Amino acid sequence: MWFEDLLIQIKSVLVLNAPEGLRPILSAMLSATPILSAFGGLFAAVTLLERKMLGRIQNRYGPNRVGPFGIFQPVADGIKMLTKEDIVPKTADHSIHFLAPLLLLLTAMLGLSVIPYGEKLVAIRFEAGIVFFFAVGGAAELAVFMAGWASRNKYALLGSLRAIAQMVSYEIPLILSSVCVLMAAGTLSLDEVAKSQSGSMLSWYIMTPWGLMGCVLFLIATLAEVNRSPFDIPEAESELIAGHMTEYSGFKYAVFFLAEFVAMFAMCALTATLFLGGYHPPLPILAFIPGPFWLFAKLMVLVLLFIWIRGTMPRLRADQLMEFAWKFMLPMAVINLISTGCWIALGRGSLGWGLSALINLAAYGALSRWLSSRPNQQKRTYRFAEGPMHAA
Amino acid sequence: MTTVFCITALTTLASAVAAMSLRNLVHCVLCLTVSFIGMAMVYLQLSSQFVGFAQVMVYVGAVAILMIFALLMTRGGQELFMREWRPMHWLVGGLVSLALLAVLVGSILQSPVIQNTGPVDKVERVKDLGQSLVYEYLLPLEALALLLTVALIGAALIALPPKQYPIKPQPRENS
Amino acid sequence: MNSPSLAACLIFSACLFCTGLAGVLLRRNLILILAGIELMLNAANINFVAFWRHHPASDDVAGPVMVLFALAIAAAEAAVGLALVISIFRHYKSTNPETMEDKSS
Numbered sequence: 001m002w003f004e005d006l007l008i009q010i011k012s013v014l015v016l017n018a019p020e021g022l023r024p025i026l027s028a029m030l031s032a033t034p035i036l037s038a039f040g041g042l043f044a045a046v047t048l049l050e051r052k053m054l055g056r057i058q059n060r061y062g063p064n065r066v067g068p069f070g071i072f073q074p075v076a077d078g079i080k081m082l083t084k085e086d087i088v089p090k091t092a093d094h095s096i097h098f099l100a101p102l103l104l105l106l107t108a109m110l111g112l113s114v115i116p117y118g119e120k121l122v123a124i125r126f127e128a129g130i131v132f133f134f135a136v137g138g139a140a141e142l143a144v145f146m147a148g149w150a151s152r153n154k155y156a157l158l159g160s161l162r163a164i165a166q167m168v169s170y171e172i173p174l175i176l177s178s179v180c181v182l183m184a185a186g187t188l189s190l191d192e193v194a195k196s197q198s199g200s201m202l203s204w205y206i207m208t209p210w211g212l213m214g215c216v217l218f219l220i221a222t223l224a225e226v227n228r229s230p231f232d233i234p235e236a237e238s239e240l241i242a243g244h245m246t247e248y249s250g251f252k253y254a255v256f257f258l259a260e261f262v263a264m265f266a267m268c269a270l271t272a273t274l275f276l277g278g279y280h281p282p283l284p285i286l287a288f289i290p291g292p293f294w295l296f297a298k299l300m301v302l303v304l305l306f307i308w309i310r311g312t313m314p315r316l317r318a319d320q321l322m323e324f325a326w327k328f329m330l331p332m333a334v335i336n337l338i339s340t341g342c343w344i345a346l347g348r349g350s351l352g353w354g355l356s357a358l359i360n361l362a363a364y365g366a367l368s369r370w371l372s373s374r375p376n377q378q379k380r381t382y383r384f385a386e387g388p389m390h391a392a
Numbered sequence: 393m394t395t396v397f398c399i400t401a402l403t404t405l406a407s408a409v410a411a412m413s414l415r416n417l418v419h420c421v422l423c424l425t426v427s428f429i430g431m432a433m434v435y436l437q438l439s440s441q442f443v444g445f446a447q448v449m450v451y452v453g454a455v456a457i458l459m460i461f462a463l464l465m466t467r468g469g470q471e472l473f474m475r476e477w478r479p480m481h482w483l484v485g486g487l488v489s490l491a492l493l494a495v496l497v498g499s500i501l502q503s504p505v506i507q508n509t510g511p512v513d514k515v516e517r518v519k520d521l522g523q524s525l526v527y528e529y530l531l532p533l534e535a536l537a538l539l540l541t542v543a544l545i546g547a548a549l550i551a552l553p554p555k556q557y558p559i560k561p562q563p564r565e566n567s
Numbered sequence: 568m569n570s571p572s573l574a575a576c577l578i579f580s581a582c583l584f585c586t587g588l589a590g591v592l593l594r595r596n597l598i599l600i601l602a603g604i605e606l607m608l609n610a611a612n613i614n615f616v617a618f619w620r621h622h623p624a625s626d627d628v629a630g631p632v633m634v635l636f637a638l639a640i641a642a643a644e645a646a647v648g649l650a651l652v653i654s655i656f657r658h659y660k661s662t663n664p665e666t667m668e669d670k671s672s
Binding site: 434455458461496528540546551553 | 570575577579581589590592594598601602617620629630634635636639640641642643644645646647649651654657
Binding site for chain 2: 096126127128131132134135136137138139141142145146149161164168171187188189
């Protein structure tokens with residue numbers, strides 16, 4: 001609490017000493033600046049961490065030349081990106097080509113504004129905060145399309161259409177699996193959701209069967225929504241060069257990269273808020289450590305999980321991706337809603353816990369049996385890749 | 393009338409006009425998206441945030457994307473730009489809509505509704521909205537769910553290529 | 568929080584409606600005609616919310632609820648309408664409504 005009070009005191013002193021007309025703008029800027037700088041710093045740290053961890057997974061060192069253990073690698077990367085030539089294709093639609101990365105970054109950063117970082121630290125306190133989060137997330141699809149279309153490049157357009165198809169498909173399980181938490185908390189505002197999980201670790205929503213299932217579904221959908229491996233077919237290097245980012249270079253490419261990471265942080269922070277208790281410590285004794293620290297700790301655990309998945313999972317094919325979204329994620333999310341309803345109707349006790357676990361296990365078993373028993377295992381035929389190698 | 397409303401309204405109108413008059417159809421859809429976002433901001437200023445966010449979610453996240461997909465599936469590479477320019481057509485159409493605008497604005501300014509009500513101090517509460525949806529408007533809500541399901545299936549059926557149409561004509565056996 | 572006056576909202580939505588109408592009358596592409604119809608629907612939605620905001624009854628949410636229904640119906644309409652446009656395009660090889668008469672027989 002003391003940390004949040006300190007921040008609020010600093011802000012109020014600064015705002016009250018400003019001239020009358022500037023106060024609203026100054027207040028907004030003082031709320032936005034710490035968030036943006038914290039996540040900007042986190043971006044630099046995570047790029048290095050990701051390369052290091054991927055290196056270790058692949059039995060090599062990763063970057064270790066710039067500074068001790070390579071910790072200044074992000075600085076070197078930044079200078080390289082800034083000094084690169086900014087190339088815009090001659091036939092490109094210049095204004096849209098310029099606007100697309102900015103719009104993508106904007107949508108990613110707007111999502112950060114409704115996350116509760118502490119009991120009193122919310123940049124914008126919307127009553128329908130989570131709807132705002134998903135609404136600005138939906139605008140990211142448009143930015144991806146703008147990037148792909150304005151480049152006038154077939155690879156870019158194909159990559160952006162793949163990305164949009166993937167994001168639209170996975171948005172449905174994403175929203176449905178977050179609805180179960182909203183049902184249990186009885187509110188759409190994210191700080192109320194976080195408040196309803198106060199106490200020890202046992203009152204986090206991931207400790208219920210529907211919460212665990214919802215969290216797993218939400219994380220898978222998040223991976224697809226931010227185009228991370230194993231769902232990174234929109235920018236699959238070996239097939240599509242770099243998808244919608246093909247015709248971008250220099251600083252604009254860096255902005256795309258930043259937007260992707262910020263979107264990942266925002267989704268991880270939302271996951272932590274919805275399922276992992278937000279800014280609450282795992283044990284009430286640990287409450288002397290301020291809330292933002294706990295939120296960032298949970299966020300980092302999720303980010304490390306994402307890097308681990310990237311290092312170990314092969315990429316999915318486009319049709320496998322769609323099949324997984326519509327035949328497994330969507331039914332499972334709907335059944336998870338039913339099991340949440342049972343849990344709430346049976347008084348949130350052990351009876352509801354058991355029934356909810358039963359429903360989810362039965363549904364998971366039935367769905368996976370159905371999906372693995374269908375006779376679609378025959379040999380695939382390829383229309384364009386058929387050659388002497390494949391003929392046998 | 394606040395300056396914020398003026399700015400939003402002018403941006404929305406300008407992008408709506410651009411959406412209806414630009415030559416490049418993808419630009420048209422992008423401008424249309426800007427005007428949808430502007431309308432969502434007007435909802436926010438009318439202190440109705442849930443509706444505003446739902447507007448962004450439905451129109452920017454779904455309808456604009458649908459329109460772009462439809463554009464890319466139907467242009468065939470050539471039809472992206474309008475070619476012919478017919479002044480008579482534009483003159484008559486423009487006059488009709490301007491006349492309608494004049495009638496509407498005239499009747500709004502004359503009506504007694506705008507004189508006697510100032511803005512009432514109220515905020516849309518999400519809880520009230522949800523409760524009235526499941527108590528008062530339950531039947532319309534269920535009908536809407538049915539409509540959306542029917543629209544989903546119908547749209548998929550209509551847009552399927554004719555060769556893959558799943559219902560094959562039955563061969564006549566008994567006659 | 569000071570919100571825009573009723574007259575301003577109504578005039579704004581009237582302007583939007585007429586822009587949409589002009590689009591429907593003038594453009595010769597089915598997708599843009601559909602876009603014009605969406606604009607007109609949205610103008611009507613703004614009126615719903617504006618009248619609700621300026622109505623003295625305090626606990627009534629009919630305006631926003633009506634807009635939510637209209638949103639859902641508009642989404643369904645857009646989905647079916649664009650599917651129809653794609654199907655028409657397959658048949659006539661064009662999305663210009665004026666070139667469709669000659670092949671119809």
